[in-house]
Amino acid sequence: MTFEGLSPRRIVPLGERLLLLEFADRPGAEVTAAIAAWRAALEAKPFPGLVELVPGYTTLGIVYDPLLVTSAAVSEAPLRTESRAFRRVQAILLEREGEVRERFAESLRTRAAQISRRIEIPVVYDGMDLPALAERVGLSVEDVVRLHSDPLYTVYMIGFMPGFPYLGDVPEALRLPRKTTPRARVPAGSVGIAGSQTGIYPLESPGGWWIIGRTTFVLFDPAADPPATLQSGDRVRFVPVGKVSG
Amino acid sequence: MAIVVEKGGLLSTVQDLGRHGYRSQGVPPAGAMDVRALRLANALVGNPPDAAALEVTIDGPVLRFLEGRLVAVAGGAPVLSVRHQRRGEDQAVKRSDAGSTEVERQGEASVADPGGAPDVGRPFFVPAGGRLHIGALKTGARALVAVAGGIDVPVVLGSRSTYLPARFGGHHGRPLTPGDVLPLGNQALGTLPEAAACAAANRWRRVRLATDLLHGPHDVYEVRFIPGPEWGWLDERAQAAFVGAVFTVHPQSNRMGYRLSGPVLHLQFDAPLYSAAVDWGTIQLPPDGRPIVLMADHQTTGGYPRIGSVAAVDRSLLSQLRPGDRLAFVRIGHAQAEALLRAEMLRIRTAEKAIRLKWAEILRDLAVSEGLNIGEQSD
Numbered sequence: 033m034t035f036e037g038l039s040p041r042r043i044v045p046l047g048e049r050l051l052l053l054e055f056a057d058r059p060g061a062e063v064t065a066a067i068a069a070w071r072a073a074l075e076a077k078p079f080p081g082l083v084e085l086v087p088g089y090t091t092l093g094i095v096y097d098p099l100l101v102t103s104a105a106v107s108e109a110p111l112r113t114e115s116r117a118f119r120r121v122q123a124i125l126l127e128r129e130g131e132v133r134e135r136f137a138e139s140l141r142t143r144a145a146q147i148s149r150r151i152e153i154p155v156v157y158d159g160m161d162l163p164a165l166a167e168r169v170g171l172s173v174e175d176v177v178r179l180h181s182d183p184l185y186t187v188y189m190i191g192f193m194p195g196f197p198y199l200g201d202v203p204e205a206l207r208l209p210r211k212t213t214p215r216a217r218v219p220a221g222s223v224g225i226a227g228s229q230t231g232i233y234p235l236e237s238p239g240g241w242w243i244i245g246r247t248t249f250v251l252f253d254p255a256a257d258p259p260a261t262l263q264s265g266d267r268v269r270f271v272p273v274g275k276v277s278g
Numbered sequence: 279m280a281i282v283v284e285k286g287g288l289l290s291t292v293q294d295l296g297r298h299g300y301r302s303q304g305v306p307p308a309g310a311m312d313v314r315a316l317r318l319a320n321a322l323v324g325n326p327p328d329a330a331a332l333e334v335t336i337d338g339p340v341l342r343f344l345e346g347r348l349v350a351v352a353g354g355a356p357v358l359s360v361r362h363q364r365r366g367e368d369q370a371v372k373r374s375d376a377g378s379t380e381v382e383r384q385g386e387a388s389v390a391d392p393g394g395a396p397d398v399g400r401p402f403f404v405p406a407g408g409r410l411h412i413g414a415l416k417t418g419a420r421a422l423v424a425v426a427g428g429i430d431v432p433v434v435l436g437s438r439s440t441y442l443p444a445r446f447g448g449h450h451g452r453p454l455t456p457g458d459v460l461p462l463g464n465q466a467l468g469t470l471p472e473a474a475a476c477a478a479a480n481r482w483r484r485v486r487l488a489t490d491l492l493h494g495p496h497d498v499y500e501v502r503f504i505p506g507p508e509w510g511w512l513d514e515r516a517q518a519a520f521v522g523a524v525f526t527v528h529p530q531s532n533r534m535g536y537r538l539s540g541p542v543l544h545l546q547f548d549a550p551l552y553s554a555a556v557d558w559g560t561i562q563l564p565p566d567g568r569p570i571v572l573m574a575d576h577q578t579t580g581g582y583p584r585i586g587s588v589a590a591v592d593r594s595l596l597s598q599l600r601p602g603d604r605l606a607f608v609r610i611g612h613a614q615a616e617a618l619l620r621a622e623m624l625r626i627r628t629a630e631k632a633i634r635l636k637w638a639e640i641l642r643d644l645a646v647s648e649g650l651n652i653g654e655q656s657d
Contacts, residue, residue: 044507047587048616050557052507059552086301086555088579093555095301098616099623115613191553191579194304194444198553234304235444252304254434254446260303 037062038069038132043122044091048098049083051121052091059089059188059200067092068265069136076135079124081117087189087264089198096121149266153232154273155181155223159244161211165225168208177272179203180244185230187266195234195252195260199268202230214240221246223270245270279345279468281425283458287339287412292429292448292460293422294330297437301555301578308439308447311420311533311574311597315353317626318491319424321633322350322401322482324467329428330438332454334421336600338412339454346405346472347462348426348479351398354418354493354598358396359411360404399487401426403479405472418493419600426475427468430461442533443575467637474644481640491629493598498524499605501592503561504615508583512563513546520585521609525569529601533575536596538605542567545583556580559588559596571596591618 040053053070056063067087074085074094081101086093098117157177166173185199192198202225210226215238218224222233224241233239234251251261262268283290295316296309310316310333317327325331332339338356351358396402396410398421404410415421431438431449440448449458462468470478512520525540544567556562560572562582571588572580573596588596589610599605610618 045504045612046506046555046584047504047557047559048590048612048619050555052554054554084299084301086578088554089552091552091554093301093579095298095555095557098619102620115611115616117616118612189553189579190302190304191555192304192577194441196304237443252444254444258303259300259305259435264302 037066038136039129040070040125043125045118046093048117050093050095051118052088052093053125054091056090061186063090064186064188064265065136069132069139072139073128073132073135077131079121079128081121086191088191089188094121094125149263150184151262151266151268152271153247153249153268155245155247155270156274157181157245157272159223159242159246161224161242162244165206165208165242165244169206171205176206176244179206180225180230181270181272183269185268185270187262187264187268188229189264190260190262193233193235193237194254195262197231197251197260197262197266197268199230201228208242210240211242214238215243218243219246221248223247279427279462279464280459281347281462282342282344283339283454283456283460284342284409285340285456286454286458287334288337289335290339290454291333291440291442291452292330292431293333293439294437295328296574297435297439297441297447300435304578305435305441305444306574306576306578307558308441308533308575309437310422310439312353312418312422312594314491314594314622314626315420315422316424318399318487318629318633319350319352319422320428321630322352322399323348323424323426324634324637325424325426325428326466327630329424329463329465330431330448331422331424331429334412334415334423336419337414338421338423340412341404341410343404343406343408343410345462346403346408346475348401348467348470348475349396349404349410350401350424351396351412352422352424352487352492353594354415354421355398356415356421357411357413358398358402359413360396360402361409361411362405362407395483399492400482400485401479402482403472403476405476417495418598419603420597425462425468426470427465428463430463441575477644478637478640481643482636485636487629491625493595497604499595499599499603500608501596501605502589502608502610502615502618503586504589504610504612506561506584506586508545508551508563509585511545511547511583512543512585516543516546519543520569521607524604524606527599527601527603527605528568531601533573535573535576536571536599538569538571540568543569543585548583551581551583553579553581556584557587559590559593560584561586561588573597589615589618591615591622 042054044052055066083095101117188198218239222243223245226241293310296307434447445451519541523541525538528537
């Protein structure tokens with residue numbers, strides 16, 4: 033991890049209540065580490081008006097309440113510019129970059145940053161798209177299963193729906209773009225592939241990913257804290273099983 | 279202490295100010311689509327801004343009250359009536375000063391009504407055993423129905439809001455259906471005795487919300503937006519088409535998002551986008567070239583080009599548009615949008631404060647203020 037990677041490349045507003053700290057063009061281990069470092073620093077010491085943080089592949093989404101951001105700043109020099117809250121949050125973030133570096137350096141020393149949870153997820157590889165995907169990529173079904181269950185994946189982010197993990201990277205040989213016509217109903221527990229990503233549908237929903245298997249692994253429980261079982265930064269391996277137990 | 283659902287209506291859900299802090303878990307805010315209407319309806323029955331209310335859509339429910347409560351409706355304007363069942367017959371009631379029962383209390387015929395006839399924008403009283411009929415909406419798409427004391431369903435992940443796609447929150451995570459029993463809270467005016475509540479409702483008869491706080495019908499609604507990170511991916515012609523055209527709300531629109539029918543917009547170039555946080559109001563452009571505006575139940579992240587964001591000040595307006603309604607986008611800058619949002623929040627808080635003062639005056643006159651805590655602001 034280079035420390036340069038901790039500097040956001042851009043700060044992109046998306047409406048008046050959300051901005052994105054953007055770290056790179058494409059995802060990668062360093063980008064994920066930078067997002068985690070910023071998230072940890074801002075969670076440890078939230079600025080006034082911070083609502084929540086939403087990791088993405090290459091970004092950290094920062095949701096804030098513009099009214100609280102500026103009401104907390106009234107004692108300071110009045111901000112001339114009209115986009116007061118956005119400018120204020122931008123300034124706060126730039127001020128905090130040094131602190132993020134220090135925390136990150138400290139976590140490297142204590143090796144805390146290198147420890148991520150490892151989770152094994154049992155999968156029955158009998159998905160409805162498995163034969164079609166195997167044919168499209170020119171491999172046998174057995175090879176697809178072997179390749180998909182080989183890597184130790186990284187959870188880049190949770191998104192789309194409650195508890196849905198975006199995992200990567202899928203081996204090159206298995207990469208296919210999303211299906212042209214999304215399925216109206218993908219069952220809960222379905223394991224799918226789209227490009228370099230693989231993921232699991234926690235709930236039944238429409239979906240355009242290639243469904244290759246299923247699991248009974250519970251991904252979301254509103255009564256749990258946190259409610260999503262997997263968290264961004266976790267490492268995951270899929271374990272082929274003959275049939276789903278339980 | 280509860281209300282019984284006798285008819286569910288088209289889509290009636292329990293909603294509050296939303297579920298915050300769980301987007302990193304893939305859980306969106308949900309909450310009332312028309313936040314302004316929720317806050318006003320809550321204020322009108324003495325509730326705090328974050329009390330849970332019913333959001334009813336297009337055609338409302340029929341609710342039987344097991345105990346008398348003050349009710350207020352804001353946002354879209356439904357046909358409202360309160361009826362009292364007697365001797366096995368539906369008989370409309372009018373509560374006169376003498377307490378006799380007569381004709382139906384209905385919104386349109388409210389002028390000479392001494393009993394706080396049900397109307398949008400001011401509190402009215404539904405007696406124990408009374409049925410509140412919330413009919414078709416005359417204007418708007420969603421009405422927020424607040425009951426004094428709030429709807430007391432369990433709090434899930436910090437909120438009582440219903441999140442339909444994952445079926446949690448609200449009343450068992452689903453829309454209301456006949457037979458549902460909704461528990462009511464006992465905060466604030468929830469415990470106001472019936473006689474006092476009735477008298478108080480009468481005192482509100484001549485009070486009306488400023489019309490700019492209500493949803494008024496238009497031929498084409500103007501919705502302000504800020505250009506987004508991929509606005510430049512549209513060529514000048516597509517940008518002009520987006521701003522100049524009239525769009526129609528597509529029938530496939532819901533609490534997750536509004537699809538818009540209008541000119542098909544093509545990107546002048548395309549590049550891979552990695553999924554990132556999106557928000558209420560984000561205007562996405564999927565490959566079919568038809569924009570989607572994300573709403574309260576939006577997915578937490580998205581990977582489509584973001585051509586803009588609906589200004590937060592116009593959230594209530596957009597929430598009140600129904601399929602077939604026409605809208606035109608008006609471009610504004612980020613700074614202007616922030617200033618407009620600030621002004622909108624000031625307007626809402628000023629209205630809430632005026633309503634609280636009115637309530638304090640009424641309760642003082644009725645000498646029932648002791649021990650009652652009227653809609654303390656929670657933010």
